Amino acid sequence: MLYIKCPYCGLRAQKEFSYGGDATVKRPNINEEVSSEDWDNFVYMRKSPRGKHIELWQHIAGCRQWIKVQRDTATHEIFQTAKVTEEIR
C-alpha cells in the first residue's frame, strides 16, 4: 500500500485516496473552438510510461483535495507530491 504525502494533510495511507489519471492532460478551454484531433487526444489518448509519471489523486477520505503525485509506475517510488496549482518538474 502506497504512502502518499498530501500537501495539505501530510503522509497518509493509499486507502484514503482515489486515483485520477494523468495530471499533465489539459482540458481545452471552455467556449473555445477545438479541433477534433485535439479533442480526441484530450478525451482518449494517454501515455502509459514505465517510469516517472505525474498523476492526479484525490484525498477522498481526507481533505477532498485533488493533488499531483509524481510516481514511478514500475517501482511505485513517489518522488514528489504537490497541490494541483503547483508545478512538478
Add this chain to the structure above:
Amino acid sequence: MSQPFRLNKEGLINRNKKISFTFNGKKLFGYEGDTIASALIANGIHLVGRSFKYHRPRGFFGAGVEEPNAKLQVEFNGHSEPNVNATEMELVEGLSATSQNCWPSVNFDVGAINNFLKMFFPAGFYYKTFMWPKSFWYKIYEPFIRKAAGLGVASIEKDKERYEHKFEYCDLLVTGSGPSGLASAYAAAKNGAKVILAEDKPRFGGTLLTDDVSIDNLSGKDWAEKIITELKSMPNVTVKNRSQVFGYYDHNMLVMFERVSDHLEKKSKFTPRQRLWYIRAKETILSTGSIERPIVFGNNDTPGIFLSAAAKEYMKVYGVLVGKKPLIFTNNDSAYETALEFKKNNVEPIILDTREEHSSELIDEAKSKGIDIRFSHGVIVANGYKKVKSAKIGKLNKDKNSFEKIETVDCDCICVSGFWTPSVHLASQSGNKLKYEEKIDAFIPDKKKQHETSVGAANGSFTLEESLKHGFENGSNLSAKITETKTEISIPNVNEKKYGAHDKFWCMPLPKNENPKRFVDFQNDVSVSDIEIALREGYRSIEHVKRYTTLGMATDQGRTSNLNGLQLVSNIENKIVPEVGHTTFRPPFTPITIGTIVGREVGMEYMPTRKTPMHEWHEKNNAVFVDAGAWKRPRYYKEGNETLFEASKREAKNVRENVGICDVTTLGKIDIKGPDAAEFLNRVYTNAWMKLPIGKARYGLMLREDGIVMDDGTTTRISENHYHMTTTTAQAANVLSHLEYYLQIVWPELNVNVVSTTEQWAGAAIAGPKSRDMLSKLYPDLDVSNEALPFMGYKEAEFFGVPSRIFRISFSGELAYEINVKSDHGMFMWEKMMEVGKEFGNQPYGTEALSTLRIEMGHVAGPELDGRTIPSDVSLNGLVSKKKDFIGKNSLGREAFNVESRQKIVGLIPIDRKSSIPEGSHIVQDQNAKLPNPKLGHVSSSCWSVENNNPFSLAIMKDGKNMIGKKFFAVSPLKNKSIEVEVISSHYVDPEGKRVRS
C-alpha cells in the same frame, strides 16, 4: 503413559503441566510448551502424513517454519483447520490432530500405489496426460485429481472466531529476535526510537536458545531473556512473539500475522484468535536468520530424517530425542553441535562428514568426546519404509562422484546438514535484487530499494560476534537518523565455537544400478530425476523449471529445496548458480488464515450500513429492504402474505389513484454556493442554467467528457448564489468528485464551493393526484395552489414547527412534491405525514413501486444511464443546448453518435399482454435463427404497468425510432424465456406530462 523419547531435564517446556491431545484418534499427552511435533516425537511417533504425489510415508523434517511434510488437519477450540504446521502449532488441551492426504489411514494408504507407479508420474505428468480428450477435464480428470491430491479439508462451518486488523507506525521494525535482532532492537530502543520487535516463535532468542555460546558470561538464553525483559519495560518498545512478518510491500509497509490465542486453553469472549498488523516502518531490520538446507540422497524423505539443527532444537527446547541411534550426515561444522548434544544426553551418534579428514575446534571436541567420525563419508540411501531402520553409507572417492567402500549401518534417525541458507524472502519482496555469495553458496541481499537492512545470518554472517556487532551498529545508526539521539552501547564479549569451512557438496551420487528417489522438494514430491527430465525437455529458465516440476511451489515456498534445485540446474547446465538466478519470492512467507485477511469485515461489518432517519419506522411497518450501495431502502411494505409483486402493484396503484409517500433521503444532495455557481452549473449540465430564477428547480443532465450520460437530477436555486443539487443515489459520490475535479483543477478561477449534504437532509416524496390536498393539510398556512407553487416550484416553510424545504418535482410522473427537513426531524416528518395522509388514502411505497411508476412514465434511471448511452439514446436531446459549451459537448459530434440507426429508448409490451419480460433480455428478429443471432437491443427495465394492467418494459434498441409498431422477440437464455413483443413509445402513461403540471 511414559514418553520413550523425552529427556528428563533438558528443555524449556513445563513438565508440571501435562496436556492431553489425540493424534489419529489415539490419546496422547505432552507438556505445556510443546508443539504438536515435539509431543508426537516424544511419544515415538514419526509417521504423520503421506506425500502429495506418490503418497509416500512422511515424518517430521524441521522444527519450525521450514517444515515441508508435517501438515495436519487440526481441531481445537471448536474449529477444524487444514494444513496446520505441526512444528509450529503449540499444544493445547483437547486438541485433536489427524493426518492428511491419505485414505483409509496414514499407515495403510491406497494412494501409495502411486509410489510403485512412479515411472508414470514424471515431471509435467499432469500437463502431458490430462490434455485430451478435452471434454474429459471437467467430468473425469479434475474431480479425480482433486480427490487424489490436495492437502487438508477446509471446514464448511461458519468461522465463529474473531479476527482483527491493526494499523501501526514505528521508527524501526525488527523482524526476528535472534542475536542480531535483539541487538538491533536494543540499540534503537536506547536511542529513543519507537521500536517493534516481532518473533515468529513463542520464545524469544532464536539460535541463542540452542547454540552453545555465552555473551558477557551469560548463556545465550539468559542474555536473550535479559534483553527482552529490558525491552519490555521500555515504553517506546513493542515486543511481540507468535508474530510472523510475512509480507514486505510498497513504501515500507510490512504485514504481520499474530497468533493471539491459538495456544490458550481459555480466553475471553473478545480476544481475537489472530490479528493482522499493517506496520508502516521508517526503517526495517531484517533479522530473519537462516534455514539449514539438506544434502540430497536416496529415500531422503523417509520418516526419521531430520535437519540437524531441528534435531538439536528438539533436544534443547523440547527435551525430546528424535532418535536413539543417530547418524549425523554433514558437509560442515554446525552438525557437530548436534552430535555433541546427543552425546551429552548419553546417545552415541555417528558423524558422516563429506569433507576429508581435517581439524577444527568442533571436530577436535567431538573427537575428544570419543564420537565416531567418518570423513569423506555420506548416506547413499536410507532404508525403511515408514521409519528409517538403517542406511547404506559410502566412502566417497576424491572427486566425490563414486564410492571407495559401501556398507550398511543401523540407525533410527538421520540428521542432515548441507549448510545454511539466509532467509532473504522479505528482502527480496521489498525489491532488493539478491546477489550470490560464493562463500556460503547462497543468495544474500544486495542493493536496497526500500528502507530495509538485513543483519546477522539473514545477511550471510554466521558468527555470533559478527551478528551482534552488525545488530548493534545498524540498530543504533538507523534509529539515530530518526531520533537524532545516539546512546553509546558497548558491544558485549562473546564466547563461541569457531567453525571450519564447509564443503560445497549438496547431492550424493548413486552407485551403479541403483535408482532410489532423491527428493529435492519434499512437499511437492519433486525429485532429482524430475528436474533432469524438465531440463532434457528443453526448459531453461528457472521460473519455467519451477512451474513444470512444481519445485518450490508448495506452502513451504521451497525453504529447504530452492538452493538444492538451483545447484542441480546449474550442474546439469554447466552454469554457475548466479547465472541460473532464483525464482521470485512472494508474500506470504508462511500460510496465513483467510479469517485473518478478512479481519472484522464480516457479516454486518462487511461494509458500513447507511440507514435513513426513518429506518426504524420502515422496520416496524414490515418493510422489506434492498441494498442501494451502502444504503438500506424499503423495497416494499409487506401486508399480510403479499408477495413482492402484489405489494409493489398495490403501492404503485395507490400512488396513481390516491397518494403515497416514499423515503427519498438516499438521493445525493450537494450544496453549491458562490458568485459563479450559475456559470459552473451551466458548464456542468447540458442545458441552460444562467436564467434559473430564485425559488425554481430545473431538471439537469450531466455528461462525461466522452459524451456519455453521467447522471441526472434536479437543482434548485435557493437564493442568489446558493443552489441545491440532487443526484441519483448511486452516483452521489462520483458526482461530488467530478464537481471538485473541475473546480480545483480545470476552472479554479470559478468562485464556487461544493459540499455533500446528503446526510444532513431527510427527504420524503408525496406523490399522487391527492398529494396537493395532503400538502395543504401539512402546511395549513401556506398557499400550495398550482399558481402559488407550480411544477418545478420551490418554497421554504415550517412543517409543524420545524423548518422545511418544499420542492414540486416528480419522479413518478404524478403530481408530486418532495419535502426535506433536517435529518433529526426526519422521523417526525414521516410520522406526521402518515397521520395527516390517512384521510387521503396515503400509503408508503418502496423502491419497487417507485420503479414501476417511473418505468411506465418512460423516465430513465440507472439501467438506461448505464455508461453506454448519450442523451439522444434516451430521448433527452431536448436538454442538450446548442448555444453554449458544456462538459462532453465536443464528443456529441462524433460520427458514431450521429448515425441514423443509432440505438434509442423504446417501450415494449408482450403480444399476449401477460408475460413479463425479463430484464436483460436480448431483442431479436427471429427467435429460431441460427446462432449467433443478431442482437437488435436489450431490455433495460421491466415492470407491471398498474395503469394498463399488463407488463411493460423499457429497452434500448438499434434504430429504435423506426421500430415502433413492429414485432420482435425478447429472448432471455438465463430465464429460458422467449416472449413476442411489440415496440411502442417509451412514454406509456401520460405522454404529454399533464399530471405533473396539474
